[in-house]
Amino acid sequence: MENERNFYKEIFPYDEIPKVTFSSVGYERNLPDDIWVTDTTFRDGQQSMASFTVEQVTTLFDYLHKIDNNSGVIRQTEFFLYSKRDREAVRACQERGYRFPEITSWIRATKNDFQLVKEMNIPETGILMSCSDYHVYTKLGWDREKALKNYAAILSDALDAGIRPRCHLEDLTRADVYGFVLPLVKHLNKLGQEAGVKVKFRACDTLGLGVPYHRASLPRSVQALISILRNEAGLDAEQLEWHGHNDYYGAVPNATTAWLYGCAGISSTLLGIGERTGNTALDGMLIEYMQIKGDKELRLDLLAEVADYFKNELDYAISVKHPFIGADFNATKAGIHADGILKDEEIYNSFDTEKILGRPIVIQVNEFSGAAGVAAWINGYYRLTGEEKLNKRSEGVTLIKDEIANQYDDGRESAFSTEELVLLTEKHLPQVTAKFKS
Numbered sequence: 001m002e003n004e005r006n007f008y009k010e011i012f013p014y015d016e017i018p019k020v021t022f023s024s025v026g027y028e029r030n031l032p033d034d035i036w037v038t039d040t041t042f043r044d045g046q047q048s049m050a051s052f053t054v055e056q057v058t059t060l061f062d063y064l065h066k067i068d069n070n071s072g073v074i075r076q077t078e079f080f081l082y083s084k085r086d087r088e089a090v091r092a093c094q095e096r097g098y099r100f101p102e103i104t105s106w107i108r109a110t111k112n113d114f115q116l117v118k119e120m121n122i123p124e125t126g127i128l129m130s131c132s133d134y135h136v137y138t139k140l141g142w143d144r145e146k147a148l149k150n151y152a153a154i155l156s157d158a159l160d161a162g163i164r165p166r167c168h169l170e171d172l173t174r175a176d177v178y179g180f181v182l183p184l185v186k187h188l189n190k191l192g193q194e195a196g197v198k199v200k201f202r203a204c205d206t207l208g209l210g211v212p213y214h215r216a217s218l219p220r221s222v223q224a225l226i227s228i229l230r231n232e233a234g235l236d237a238e239q240l241e242w243h244g245h246n247d248y249y250g251a252v253p254n255a256t257t258a259w260l261y262g263c264a265g266i267s268s269t270l271l272g273i274g275e276r277t278g279n280t281a282l283d284g285m286l287i288e289y290m291q292i293k294g295d296k297e298l299r300l301d302l303l304a305e306v307a308d309y310f311k312n313e314l315d316y317a318i319s320v321k322h323p324f325i326g327a328d329f330n331a332t333k334a335g336i337h338a339d340g341i342l343k344d345e346e347i348y349n350s351f352d353t354e355k356i357l358g359r360p361i362v363i364q365v366n367e368f369s370g371a372a373g374v375a376a377w378i379n380g381y382y383r384l385t386g387e388e389k390l391n392k393r394s395e396g397v398t399l400i401k402d403e404i405a406n407q408y409d410d411g412r413e414s415a416f417s418t419e420e421l422v423l424l425t426e427k428h429l430p431q432v433t434a435k436f437k438s
Contacts, residue, residue, distance in 0.1 A: 002179035003144045005133040008219065012174060018209060021217040027227040030262040032237035035293070036075035037266045037285045039064055040243070042089070043078040043106045043126075044279055045269035049314065056313065057089040058096070060270065063306050065098045071297040073289055074282070075265065077101040078126060081116050090120060104166070109154040114161040124164040126202065127154055131181050132171035132219075144180045148187060155188050159195045166200040166241070173209040177218050177228060185233040200239050202267060203229065205254060208247030208277065212257035222257040230262040241265035244280045246272060251280040256288045270306055271318065271325070283324055300324075301358035324357060331362035332373075366415040367408040371401040378425055381418070382436045396429035403428075 011019050041060060046052055052060070061077065068074035079093075080086045093103055106126040107113035117125045129151045130136060136147045151167070158165040167188055175181050185201060192199030203225060210222045218224050226242070229235050242258035242265070244251045255266045272281030283303050289295060307325040310316040320328040330353045345352075345361060354360040363369070363377040371392035378397070379389050390397055403424060404416060416424075426433045 001144060001148065001183040002176070004179075005137050005143075006176045006179060007133055008174060011217075011220065018220075020211055020213065020220065022213070022215050023217045024215065025224070026215045027223045027261060029260050030227070030230065031260050031292070032262060032264045034238070035259050035264050035266075035289070036073050037268050037282060037289065038075055038104075038241060039077035039101055039269065039282060040106075040267050040279065041077065041269045041273065041282075043080055044243075044267075044275070045273040046080075048273055048275050048278070049316070051085070052089070052314075054085060054089045054092055058092045059309065059313075060306070061093045061096065061098075061101075063302060063309070064101050064270075065096070067286070067299045067302045067306075068100045069297050069299045070100060071295060072100050073286070073295060073298060074101045076104050076124070078104050078106050078267075081105050081107060081113070081120060081122075087120065090122070094121070106168075109157075111157055111161075114157055114163060117163050118161050122163075124166055124200070125158070126166045126168050127158060128170055129154070129167050129184075130170040131184065132174040133176065133180075134174055135171050136180075147180075148184050151184065152187060152191060155191055155199065159191070159197060164197060164200070165192075166202055168202045168204055168243070170204045171206040172203050172225060173205045173207070173220050175219055177225065182228065182233055185229060185235070189233065189235065189239075198236070198239055200241065201229065201235060202241045202243050203258070203263070205242070205244040208245035208250060210244060210250060210254040211248075212250065212253045222254050223261050226258050226261040226263045237262055237264040239264075241267055242280075243267035245274065246277040246279070246281075251278070252284045252288065255280045255285055256292075259288075259292065271310060271316070271322070273316070287324060300356055304358050324359075328362070328364075330359060331364050332376075364415050365404065365421060367405070367412075369404075371397050374401050374404070374421075377421060378429070378432065381421070382425075382432055384432070390429075390432075394429075396425075396432075399428040400424045 011021060042057055064074050064077060079090050090103060103122060104124040105117050105122045107117060109127050136142050136144060155165055189199055209220050211220045212222050229240060240263040242255050242263050244254045259266060266280060266285050268282035268285050269279040270282050272278040286298055286300060303325050307318055311318060318326060320326045323329055330349060332348060349361055360380055363373055363380055365373050365377050375390045375392045375394060375397045
């Protein structure tokens with residue numbers, strides 16, 4: 001193991017945007033047969049918000065279980081154990097008796113905390129093991145030799161306590177992989193093998209610096225990091241978990257790349273909550289899972305309920321553009337788009353969002369919607385199908401479109417509300433609203 005610090009200043013100059021560099025080395029895809037997501041909403045996610053109450057934790061835990069639908073795709077969830085409220089929340093979730101998600105913890109690396117994990121009957125815990133020289137030398141004041149020695153002692157304490165350890169390789173995407181990380185992981189894995197325990201490792205992209213590109217260089221390359229941990233450190237897929245942040249818009253593609261190159265687990269949070277720009281979004285990774293594995297057991301329709309709970313109970317503002325759960329994610333205001341939807345939803349909707357997510361296409365009517373937008377809104381709101389469906393040339397639709405156009409000619413700027421459109425439909429298409437009410 002080398003003991004000379006390396007801050008990769010050619011990649012992280014600090015007075016400039018970090019650089020992406022490339023090498024001649026490429027890696028083969030190695031998708032594990034079994035992949036899953038884990039949840040850290042109650043640990044990493046909660047750190048960015050007001051602390052959850054016990055009731056809020058158990059409600060969200062219930063949602064994780066229901067969305068997973070006993071599939072094991074949402075394999076685990078992670079909790080703090082520091083405060084009395086933390087421990088009450090864990091006990092309340094344990095009383096549910098769910099198999100999935102399994103409850104794990106995150107602790108400080110002390111013997112007292114290991115004892116707390118054991119007393120709480122939690123089989124696995126995360127342990128922070130910072131691995132970049134920014135942390136080892138500058139934050140902790142150690143060198144690499146001392147870091148390896150200290151981390152090995154911490155791991156031994158966990159093994160002695162009968163706890164399955166999960167080593168969190170903090171700031172991996174700025175770490176010296178061959179100079180420190182690889183010797184560290186090999187040593188810790190060997191200690192686990194000697195104790196008959198498969199030690200787990202969380203590859204932490206702490207600042208969201210990972211990149212998914214083919215032949216990108218270390219330490220930023222997700223392909224390289226996962227491939228090296230698998231092929232050179234000798235880790236099995238189930239020993240590896242990727243934990244990313246979204247600082248550079250890369251959380252979901254980086255996590256998916258980790259899957260594709262041999263990592264079984266992906267750490268995530270509900271709605272992607274977390275420090276700074278947030279963590280990898282659990283909702284995004286469930287969609288990625290469906291694209292890769294095609295599993296139909298997940299209850300993705302409950303994601304909309306989770307979004308409503310965050311808005312109404314936790315006072316959390318969700319971007320209307322948030323994929324899959326935002327108010328506008330499958331909404332259109334453009335008349336040309338509405339015209340396409342009138343002919344065939346598949347033109348502007350890539351899957352049946354109503355069936356899978358419980359989210360029908362939303363047409364928002366404004367000055368650009370035209371008759372097609374009006375017809376599409378009426379068809380959607382009143383659930384008109386087959387021969388009942390209106391087209392943009394229907395007489396009542398034309399009359400409504402003309403009234404809308406007149407208001408914009410008179411200076412209106414806002415979009416029409418549902419209530420306003422209902423009144424216009426009752427006025428010009430009473431047969432539609434009468435049937436709807438019946």
